[in-house]
Amino acid sequence: EDKVVQSPLSLVVHEGDTVTLNCSYEVTNFRSLLWYKQEKKAPTFLFMLTSSGIEKKSGRLSSILDKKELFSILNITATQTGDSAVYLCAVDGNEKLTFGTGTRLTIIP
Amino acid sequence: DAMVIQNPRYQVTQFGKPVTLSCSQTLNHNVMYWYQQKSSQAPKLLFHYYDKDFNNEADTPDNFQSRRPNTSFCFLDIRSPGLGDAAMYLCATSRVLRNTEAFFGQGTRLTVV
Numbered sequence: 124e125d126k127v128v129q130s131p132l133s134l135v136v137h138e139g140d141t142v143t144l145n146c147s148y149e150v151t152n153f154r155s156l157l158w159y160k161q162e163k164k165a166p167t168f169l170f171m172l173t174s175s176g177i178e179k180k181s182g183r184l185s186s187i188l189d190k191k192e193l194f195s196i197l198n199i200t201a202t203q204t205g206d207s208a209v210y211l212c213a214v215d216g217n218e219k220l221t222f223g224t225g226t227r228l229t230i231i232p
Numbered sequence: 233d234a235m236v237i238q239n240p241r242y243q244v245t246q247f248g249k250p251v252t253l254s255c256s257q258t259l260n261h262n263v264m265y266w267y268q269q270k271s272s273q274a275p276k277l278l279f280h281y282y283d284k285d286f287n288n289e290a291d292t293p294d295n296f297q298s299r300r301p302n303t304s305f306c307f308l309d310i311r312s313p314g315l316g317d318a319a320m321y322l323c324a325t326s327r328v329l330r331n332t333e334a335f336f337g338q339g340t341r342l343t344v345v
Contacts, residue, residue, distance in 0.1 A: 165322055165336040166322070168334075168335070171333050220265075224273060224274045
């Protein structure tokens with residue numbers, strides 16, 4: 124059975140701190156790994172990673188994939204209160220997305 | 233502009249009373265998915281359509297059905313909702329099944345009373 128595990132489950136930091144969120148997976152027929160940000164509503168897409176070692180970057184957010192060790196990290200630098208959300212990792216394999224349970228990130232002003 | 237639209241945003245239904253949730257998309261994507269997300273849990277795939285081909289997940293209860301009358305619309309029917317079916321229901325679309333990100337709607341939060 125495909126599995127996606129995220130850590131930590133929750134994280135509380137002060138505004139301005141840098142955070143690293145982790146995602147490990149066991150998925151057959153791996154195609155891609157995706158990161159989503161979920162606030163009070165539906166997930167919004169952040170990154171899609173398909174190749175090892177190539178960093179994807181969008182503003183203060185960046186992510187990288189290691190297909191040998193089967194994990195990905197999402198970094199957020201200079202965090203802001205608007206970054207408070209649940210961050211979901213999902214892996215595309217076997218013609219479906221398997222989600223992790225997410226990391227709940229809380230930024231304290 | 234919203235690309236995947238779910239209606240209603242909030243739905244309250246009585247125990248055992250059939251309910252239908254709707255999803256429409258303007259992306260002309262081939263694939264439409266329905267996920268169930270309970271509090272503090274990962275979204276769980278219920279089923280998906282690739283064009284008109286319906287694919288049910290093995291552990292999706294028979295209580296849950298779906299219809300896709302055309303490319304733009306997809307419905308989730310819950311025949312006899314139980315208290316355990318209270319959840320956020322997310323519709324998503326993707327152009328193809330593989331190697332592409334899914335676009336999510338805003339979700340419908342279902343309450344069963």
